[in-house]
Amino acid sequence: MLNTLPEGFPLAIIEEANTGFVIIDESLKLSYANPASELLLSQSFQRLYQQTLQQLANHYHFNPQSIKNVFKDKGAFNENEVTLLVDSQPLLISLSATYLSFNNNAYVIIELRCIEQQRKLSQVHYQEHQQKAAQDLVRGLAHEIKNPLGGLRGAAQLLESELPSPELKEFTQIIIDQADRLSALVNRLLGPQKMGERKMDNIHSVLEKVRKLVRLNLPDFIEIKVDYDPSIPDFEMQSDQLQQAFLNIVQNAVQALSPEMKQNSKITLRTRTAHQVTINGLPQRLAVEIKIIDNGNGIPNHLRDTLFYPMVTGKTDGTGLGLSIAQELIKQHHGRIECHSISGHTEFSIYLPMQL
Known part of the structure; x- marks a missing residue:
């Protein structure tokens, strides 16, 4: 030797x-x-x-x-x-x-x-328990807010109809607009409640729609690269919901890339076929693996274990709902999403079974 x-x-x-x-x-x-x-x-x-x-x-x-x-x-x-x-x-x-x-x-x-697999399994079980508790709490609060919010909006409309002065109606319109804004936020907190109708579609078609949407407002210093496996067949999915999930993750990646990186900033969309994988405790003979990778500074350590919790964000102007909603949409497809991040390499991996 x-x-x-x-x-x-x-x-x-x-x-x-x-x-x-x-x-x-x-x-x-x-x-x-x-x-x-x-x-x-x-x-x-x-x-x-x-x-x-x-x-x-x-x-x-x-x-x-x-x-x-x-x-x-x-x-x-x-x-x-x-x-x-x-x-x-x-x-x-x-x-x-x-x-x-x-x-x-x-x-x-x-x-x-x-110890990747052992850590992954224990982390998944722990995070699923914590995420469910957090989501139940947030949804409970959202339901409590939604009912009085509707009453507030209705009262403002009634008041507006009784006001003689257009100047005064301007204030009731502010109340109505803000109530609508809060109502939209509450609906996002409640998240997607059920899976839409499934149809045969191609995962690359969904990813390309996401890429085109993101490129509309993409900073010049960021490049989006694709690395697709063309052999992946069509399978049943709710395309709009998957598009929303992928879009939320890619938008996070865009926001994670700093202008100081200039020419080196890139996001990679990668697909592969995965054989004999376990998703949410169930063995799957065939699945598609989608990776969304960026070379930003990475996710802060204090956020990594709670990354998919609702209302958790590292951005000053963020709502902390994008990844939580993405995870819920992936779960509705009986899939799994996970994240690995170090400085210079953040990778979201999504696994979707092709057959149920």
Whole structure:
């Protein structure tokens, strides 16, 4: 096997392990990677071999200093959640590094365990519970507001009909206009109540409508790129509702891109076929995967766990309803939406079953 480790180095155990192991020598170069780590990092050992720790850090976007400290202190290092960028996709792993001396040579053996799926499942269950509680509360408040709001509007109309002066009617019209504005907000808080009629349609047709709508007011420094899988067949959907869901997400992406980025600002719409996936606890033989990706500054940490809650927003002029409504529309299609975000890469992934 291609490596620079001394003869007799105990590799048998980690060679067959399901967990990824890589070994860095004291020159801070990769000396060994087991098959599980090749699969995890999406690179062959031949390509990983002899890469420096700094090259690996640059490629996978992690901080190498903690691993360097293991050599310095002859100790160990553990990090429960480290985000690597593998094939431009964020991947959450548990990382542990341990100092090892063999034949008077120093090494650090690094264990990489993917915890993306476990984190995702626990996060989905927790967030669904919290989101339902928040949505029930908001909808309850919205219903309580809607009835007196209708009475307020009706009273203003009656008063307007009794007023002799056009100048006074101007004030009742203000009341009516503001009541209508609040009523529209309440309707948005209540969200989509039921699925519209399903028809056979093409997911790319829906995405192209969204792209054309967004381009009408798109700043010059933002580019929208598409990466579609043309083999994805038509399937039953409520096109208008999916269009609204995708539009809400893309508009968020536009707002997340800063003018200071200039030429580098881009949004990517990507589609792929997903086989044998689990959506909302149910196995699906075939699904479509839609990714909406931007290279903005990322979602603030304090918003990530409550991102899809109603009334949660990081914008001073936002209502916090766009993503909540998008999630509800996706759920009505028996789909799932999730988000991964680090600085320079925010990715919304939507999974929709093609057959129910």
